[in-house]
Amino acid sequence: MTKITSPTRTQRKAQATRTAIIEHAESLILEGGATALTLEIVAERADVAVQTIYNRVGGRSALLMAVAEKAFEENRAYMDAAYRTPGTPLERLQVAANGYFRFAMERPTAFRLLADPPNDPEALLRVSELVRHQNGKMEAAITDGIADGSIDPGVDAHLATTSLWAAANGILSLAWRADSAPIEAQMMERLWAQWMAIVIKGLYPKS
Template sequence: MTRTARRAAATQQAIVDAAESLVLAHGADALTLDAVAERADVAVQTIYNRIGGRSALLIAVAERALEQNRQYMDAAYAAPGSPKDRILRAAEAYARFAAERPHQFRLLIDPPNEPRALARVADLIEEQNTKLASALADGITDGTITADLDPVVTSTTLWAAMNGVLALNWRADRLRAEGDHMRLLITTVINILDRGLSPDGRL
């Protein structure tokens, strides 16, 4: 890579870093080209040249969060074990992503209201839910998961249920859950999931 190319890449990264920090700190509404230019110490025209307009910046920020989430989830599904083992690991990985990267997690749960960013986030969710449905189907086939579950419906239900628990961390009232309380809730969800998937499970 030439020096010019390295400088261009570094400038592009600095711009996306600045856009990400604004979105994560203040929400997507705070992202303007002027604010990003000031934070990245570049001209607005440079943003257009390297990334594009505001929509392109939002997509770039969402793409980073998508890739980070994919790394957590792919590692969980790739590890050896039974279908139920993979599902429980995926649930743990999803909760860990939310705990370790809360701003990125919230960006995926409440993505910027920009059509292409919304579509990319939906693509990732469908991709991960398809993996979950596949693991459920494998477990049904080998008899380790109860046969009366619909894999597609169940995968969507489990994803939504986990989001509901994790979203308690955002509440501003006394129902907010964080720290040890949140860890207890996640452990309880995973224990319920473990029992509920088993053919002879009892909740």
């Protein structure tokens, strides 16, 4: 049996420094966009040397990638759990939608980074991977519903998935968009519930 050893004090300190660097980079991106991210400013905010950023994370592109990866993992924790919930296809879609709403409300920074990712090829690629990963599960649920008759057979599973994902991001972005008046959490819940009711009704088979 392989013996599991606990991280040393030095290793824990190195990981804490890496985490702090990524969190400061994340905040900087939200404040001024990806163009505002420089290693010098992150180093100043994290109170470390620029070389430490290279040692713990890497260069600017690697830092952007690490920020996207952090958001990716936070989202996946919510959505994978939601899609593992048993139920009919429509029930699975509703649980997943509620999971996405909770993710956006409880992890707003991560949601914003995924809805408006840094303009960096590697970061954009990672976010695109997440979209394909989660949208594939949504498409599978819709396809299952079409197969068992609980969803209108006239629905195109792929197109429905893409449109629902885009609409969900648009609604949830109202909580932080610069051109939108702030919406309180309670109103966001009502707005989301109304949209979900419309979506579910639209997916039902036509009588």
